Amino acid sequence: MLSQPQILLILVLLPPFISFALNALIPPLRRNRNVSSGLSIIAVLISTLSSVVLLKINPRAEFIFEWIPLNIFSKIEFGFFTDPVVLIMFFIVSLVSLVVQVYSLGYMSEESPPSLGRYYTFHSLFTFSMLGFVASLNLLQIYIFWELVGLCSYLLIGFWYTRPEASRAAVKAFWVTRFGDVGFAIGMVLLWGATGTFFLPELFVKAPDISKQLITVCMFLILLGAIGKSAQFPLHVWLPDAMEGPTPVSALIHAATMVVAGIYLVLRLFPLFELTPDVLVSVLWIGTITSLLGASLALVQNDIKRILAYSTVSQIGYMFASLGAGGKGIAFFHLFTHAFFKALLFLAAGCIIHAVHANNIWEMGKLSKRMPHIAILFLIGSLSLSGVFPFAGHFSKDEILMWMHIKGFDIHFFILLITAFLTAFYMFRAFFVVFFGNRESSQESLSKTPWIMSLPMWILAILTMFAGFGASTFFNFLGYRLEEHHTLLEYLPLIVSISGIVLAWSFYQVGYFSPARVYSILSPFALALERKFWIDDTYVWIYRNILDGLSSLCGWFDRYIVDGFVNLIAYSAKLTSQRLRTIQTGRTQDYLYGIIIAIILFFILSLLTPYIGRTLTEKESYKEIQGPTIIRGWGEYDN
Amino acid sequence: MTLYHILFLSYLVFSIGLFGVLSRRHVVGILIGIELMFNAANLAIVGIAWTMGLLTGQIIALFGIAITAAEIAVGLALFLLAERLSKTVYADEIDLMKG
Numbered sequence: 207m208l209s210q211p212q213i214l215l216i217l218v219l220l221p222p223f224i225s226f227a228l229n230a231l232i233p234p235l236r237r238n239r240n241v242s243s244g245l246s247i248i249a250v251l252i253s254t255l256s257s258v259v260l261l262k263i264n265p266r267a268e269f270i271f272e273w274i275p276l277n278i279f280s281k282i283e284f285g286f287f288t289d290p291v292v293l294i295m296f297f298i299v300s301l302v303s304l305v306v307q308v309y310s311l312g313y314m315s316e317e318s319p320p321s322l323g324r325y326y327t328f329h330s331l332f333t334f335s336m337l338g339f340v341a342s343l344n345l346l347q348i349y350i351f352w353e354l355v356g357l358c359s360y361l362l363i364g365f366w367y368t369r370p371e372a373s374r375a376a377v378k379a380f381w382v383t384r385f386g387d388v389g390f391a392i393g394m395v396l397l398w399g400a401t402g403t404f405f406l407p408e409l410f411v412k413a414p415d416i417s418k419q420l421i422t423v424c425m426f427l428i429l430l431g432a433i434g435k436s437a438q439f440p441l442h443v444w445l446p447d448a449m450e451g452p453t454p455v456s457a458l459i460h461a462a463t464m465v466v467a468g469i470y471l472v473l474r475l476f477p478l479f480e481l482t483p484d485v486l487v488s489v490l491w492i493g494t495i496t497s498l499l500g501a502s503l504a505l506v507q508n509d510i511k512r513i514l515a516y517s518t519v520s521q522i523g524y525m526f527a528s529l530g531a532g533g534k535g536i537a538f539f540h541l542f543t544h545a546f547f548k549a550l551l552f553l554a555a556g557c558i559i560h561a562v563h564a565n566n567i568w569e570m571g572k573l574s575k576r577m578p579h580i581a582i583l584f585l586i587g588s589l590s591l592s593g594v595f596p597f598a599g600h601f602s603k604d605e606i607l608m609w610m611h612i613k614g615f616d617i618h619f620f621i622l623l624i625t626a627f628l629t630a631f632y633m634f635r636a637f638f639v640v641f642f643g644n645r646e647s648s649q650e651s652l653s654k655t656p657w658i659m660s661l662p663m664w665i666l667a668i669l670t671m672f673a674g675f676g677a678s679t680f681f682n683f684l685g686y687r688l689e690e691h692h693t694l695l696e697y698l699p700l701i702v703s704i705s706g707i708v709l710a711w712s713f714y715q716v717g718y719f720s721p722a723r724v725y726s727i728l729s730p731f732a733l734a735l736e737r738k739f740w741i742d743d744t745y746v747w748i749y750r751n752i753l754d755g756l757s758s759l760c761g762w763f764d765r766y767i768v769d770g771f772v773n774l775i776a777y778s779a780k781l782t783s784q785r786l787r788t789i790q791t792g793r794t795q796d797y798l799y800g801i802i803i804a805i806i807l808f809f810i811l812s813l814l815t816p817y818i819g820r821t822l823t824e825k826e827s828y829k830e831i832q833g834p835t836i837i838r839g840w841g842e843y844d845n
Numbered sequence: 846m847t848l849y850h851i852l853f854l855s856y857l858v859f860s861i862g863l864f865g866v867l868s869r870r871h872v873v874g875i876l877i878g879i880e881l882m883f884n885a886a887n888l889a890i891v892g893i894a895w896t897m898g899l900l901t902g903q904i905i906a907l908f909g910i911a912i913t914a915a916e917i918a919v920g921l922a923l924f925l926l927a928e929r930l931s932k933t934v935y936a937d938e939i940d941l942m943k944g
Contacts, residue, residue, distance in 0.1 A: 792941060792942040792943025795937065799867065
């Protein structure tokens with residue numbers, strides 16, 4: 207029988223799937239606004255409550271079943287399990303999904319009922335696949351859920367599929383992440399080829415016996431998948447474009463599901479990554495470069511959602527860097543805090559966009575008076591993201607920077623410190639421009655934020671304010687020991703962040719410096735930022751010239767060689783049958799000619815064939831014709 | 846009169862009938878040709894049996910004639926239907942069997 211933790215595990219995983227299945231398979235449910243959203247929200251509520259209960263009892267539960275009974279090499283067992291990391295991920299994923307789904311009731315209220323039903327159907331599947339991904343025990347199973355997560359993000363980014371930008375962004379997201387996933391698939395299969403198992407505990411035991419080169423190649427390929435999913439350099443290009451989706455979807459993708467999956471994969475496979483220091487170093491470098499890249503690109507963005515998107519790229523870079531430096535508990539802690547404040551920021555931005563009907567920060571201005579509520583929420587989120595005490599982001603970012611310093615990664619420490627400064631600067635650039643900007647936007651009163659949208663944000667805001675103090679509890683729960691460190695450097699990140707905020711204030715609020723002048727002084731650099739360091743352009747060039755050329759070559763081969771061969775056969779058959787069909791006139795007499803010619807032919811044939819043509823022997827004649835006379839020369843008989 | 850003469854006659858009549866079937870355009874002409882071929886066959890059967898001193902041949906021929914009568918009745922009915930469908934009595938203009 208199932209034990210209690212197993213039941214709870216199923217209660218976390220199954221409700222979103224049931225909600226998805228009901229909504230997907232029964233159209234009347236989907237077409238009803240209240241039923242579809244209600245089902246989805248109740249399902250994710252059950253998941254959230256179960257995950258909270260699970261967090262409280264903290265069990266080690268497993269639920270394993272045989273998937274493919276292969277007797278030849280090894281059977282493939284799928285399974286779900288819980289450990290502290292999984293439990294915390296359950297909590298993050300289900301809570302953020304719940305919050306986002308409730309918020310969507312208000313945000314998506316203008317959608318037509320079938321469209322809203324579709325939205326909630328995708329949301330349920332998204333939550334289910336992420337929860338399943340988190341608890342998977344088998345690499346193959348991880349891959350399946352991984353792709354499901356990718357599919358759902360594709361569907362939700364392209365939710366407003368009638369808008370060409372949205373569908374293009376969805377395709378881009380899918381395409382770029384698929385590029386990484388190809389690496390993941392190859393690496394996974396190579397690993398299986400070497401160890402003969404996909405089952406994670408077995409894999410961890412067998413992996414150290416594999417040759418060094420092979421496992422390095424495997425882990426590098428798997429890392430490629432994680433880079434694509436988590437939008438790390440050089441595959442980060444899809445994430446800013448993914449802003450075409452509805453804002454709650456962005457919140458979900460950035461905080462708890464899609465981009466976090468890459469971090470989680472590295473975290474889950476950390477015993478394997480530990481075997482390959484080379485790959486870990488590349489993780490460290492990729493994370494560091496991405497964090498700086500994301501932060502610097504966020505400096506010149508004017509779209510509020512894009513600023514947040516680049517900040518996600520940057521923060522995920524922090525997590526990658528921390529993983530690469532071996533601080534997996536700290537990376538996970540940053541993931542934990544980031545989930546709340548990033549979701550909060552996106553939801554707040556969604557409220558603003560919902561009210562102002564614009565994405566450009568320069569079109570907003572002076573919103574602090576008209577939306578004080580949102581301003582406070584956005585401020586909490588921004589302070590947390592910038593790493594200001596006492597908000598959650600401060601603690602986790604501080605830990606990462608300190609870890610870098612203690613472990614002697616001084617270059618990375620320095621780069622990440624600059625990133626922290628830039629982060630504070632661009633967040634408060636957005637904050638000051640949006641809420642205190644000079645632009646006198648129209649005086650008409652903005653639509654009031656309904657409680658169904660503000661309640662979820664306050665939940666996140668409270669978590670953002672207090673989650674940081676739970677750091678020691680968090681690390682105890684995970685079983686990691688937090689290293690004590692007391693240096694003066696401890697205050698450096700905070701100082702850097704505050705100076706970033708002050709700089710943004712002096713630029714955009716009081717106007718000590720003119721942004722335009724700084725912009726013109728730094729114009730080559732600014733141009734590089736505007737063009738996103740030409741990374742997108744490079745991809746477009748590669749796509750246009752190399753890939754298009756290659757595919758047109760393949761197309762030519764297919765069209766003229768492969769198809770040509772097939773067409774030739776078809777054409778010859780056609781020609782033959784065209785000739786042959788003239789015989790069939792439909793006139794009786796022509797057929798009779800045919801019959802008669804055939805008979806004559808058979809007659810000639812019978813004369814030529816020895817047996818039929820020979821005359822009967824005497825004995826045979828007696829046997830076959832029992833008449834009074836025997837035919838022996840027909841003319842001889844005389845009547 | 847030998848069997849030789851009888852079979853020669855039978856062959857002659859059969860050939861005339863075959864020629865009629867193949868060359869006549871009018872459907873009734875074809876039916877007449879078929880009838881001639883039948884009769885040639887009957888003649889051959891009767892002739893052979895007669896030369897062997899058997900009555901079996903004549904009995905078979907009687908059956909043959911009966912079957913022929915039925916055959917021709919069916920043939921005429923088919924012809925009438927075909928005529929009604931294609932509005933012609935000429936066999937080379939009726940191509941209902943064309944696939």
